[in-house]
Amino acid sequence: MATVRPFRALRPTPEAAERVASVPYDVISSAEARELAAGNDLSFLHVIRPEIDLPPGTDEHADEVYAAGRAALDRLASSDDFVQEAEPSLYVYRLEMNGRAQVGIMGLVSAQEYDDDVILKHELTRPDKEDDRLRHILTQEAHAEPVMLTYRAHEDIDDAVAQAMEGEPLFDFRAKDYVQHTIWKMKDPGAVVDAFAEVDNLYVADGHHRSAAASRAAKESGAEGAQHFLAVLFPMEDMEILSYNRAIKDLPAGARKFLQQLEARTGELVETPLAEPEEPGVVGVYLGVEFGWLWMTLPETTRDGIADTLDVARLGEHVLEPLLHITDPRTDENIQFIGGIRGTEELERLVDSDECDVAFAMYPTSPEDLLDVSDEGELMPPKSTWFEPKLRSGLLVHRF
Numbered sequence: 001m002a003t004v005r006p007f008r009a010l011r012p013t014p015e016a017a018e019r020v021a022s023v024p025y026d027v028i029s030s031a032e033a034r035e036l037a038a039g040n041d042l043s044f045l046h047v048i049r050p051e052i053d054l055p056p057g058t059d060e061h062a063d064e065v066y067a068a069g070r071a072a073l074d075r076l077a078s079s080d081d082f083v084q085e086a087e088p089s090l091y092v093y094r095l096e097m098n099g100r101a102q103v104g105i106m107g108l109v110s111a112q113e114y115d116d117d118v119i120l121k122h123e124l125t126r127p128d129k130e131d132d133r134l135r136h137i138l139t140q141e142a143h144a145e146p147v148m149l150t151y152r153a154h155e156d157i158d159d160a161v162a163q164a165m166e167g168e169p170l171f172d173f174r175a176k177d178y179v180q181h182t183i184w185k186m187k188d189p190g191a192v193v194d195a196f197a198e199v200d201n202l203y204v205a206d207g208h209h210r211s212a213a214a215s216r217a218a219k220e221s222g223a224e225g226a227q228h229f230l231a232v233l234f235p236m237e238d239m240e241i242l243s244y245n246r247a248i249k250d251l252p253a254g255a256r257k258f259l260q261q262l263e264a265r266t267g268e269l270v271e272t273p274l275a276e277p278e279e280p281g282v283v284g285v286y287l288g289v290e291f292g293w294l295w296m297t298l299p300e301t302t303r304d305g306i307a308d309t310l311d312v313a314r315l316g317e318h319v320l321e322p323l324l325h326i327t328d329p330r331t332d333e334n335i336q337f338i339g340g341i342r343g344t345e346e347l348e349r350l351v352d353s354d355e356c357d358v359a360f361a362m363y364p365t366s367p368e369d370l371l372d373v374s375d376e377g378e379l380m381p382p383k384s385t386w387f388e389p390k391l392r393s394g395l396l397v398h399r400f
Helices: 030-037 063-077 111-115 127-140 155-164 190-196 208-221 255-266 311-324 340-352 367-375
Strands: 010-012 082-084 091-097 100-110 147-151 171-174 180-185 202-206 228-235 244-248 282-286 293-297 335-339 358-361
Touching: 063 082, 063 127, 100 111, 100 155, 111 208, 127 208, 147 208, 147 367, 155 190, 202 208, 202 228, 202 367, 208 228, 244 311, 244 340, 255 293, 255 311, 282 340, 335 340, 340 358
Parallel strands: 147 228
Antiparallel strands: 010 082, 091 100, 091 180, 100 228, 147 202, 171 180, 244 335, 244 358, 282 293, 282 358
């Protein structure tokens, strides 16, 4: 059974919400955050990217950065643009992008259930990134950004969500990326709490480092409020995963020799006007305008795990490892990962500008694959899933 708890949210007023809401900390660089927050003292980037308020070049992991994040959160919390809810509640969060909507429940989930594998993971985390998030959580005494979880749909949860959406929303605005963000406060969250008690597992979709850091914060803080962390939970049927593409900086043998090696490993490469593959098992290959886009069919895996059947794993097994000696994509500096939201145009730009020698356009991993891999206790290769649209940070904060 899964625990979902109401909480007393720290939140902006409806009038300030659009100015406060920011993209998550991990989808932009410090320079991009500084530009986005310029002239907007309400931007939540001052909390989650606090280095933007210190001199350029400041180490993101310096003590003064974490202190600046706490100061920014305290400043917002004490301003007239923020309120602290008097009573605990759950919230309904709807994202609409390109005519498609996904609707989730926003509340607290249990750090202990994360440790006990009621909340299942599919990615390894990097200790340095965990450490960074942990320091932010402990210094701010808050979970300032929600993780994205998914679950297999439950009729009672669906009914409660539909009922909540009949009321007046708390927030409703369109962000600069044209994603509509709408949040309702649930009047009676009890039915949702009871229904989640019948859900066997929750699954980390986006936010593995925040989840792992929350687990550590629960132990290191010891505070009762730190034993649960902030999440938005979407039914798996609502989720959309975009491709997570790959680019290789250096081909030691050159493009033509690499093409020969590819054909020897995978079979004939097919010229195509379409960059994005149309079915699983097919990968788009781009080596520049001389060759154009080619489609490569991946051989089946020779390995035993469910995760090994994914396209990103088969690319590693049959191309990255034997031809490019990339055995650990998490640490190898010769590989870059490009979220599908940037499109294949970004892959072409990287190669045509000589920043990279070859790019691979992947077919997206499915939500069903994510759940199946997690259920088996396996791990996906790094950067297997890119979720879009992204949650906005700063709309609801859990302080402990």
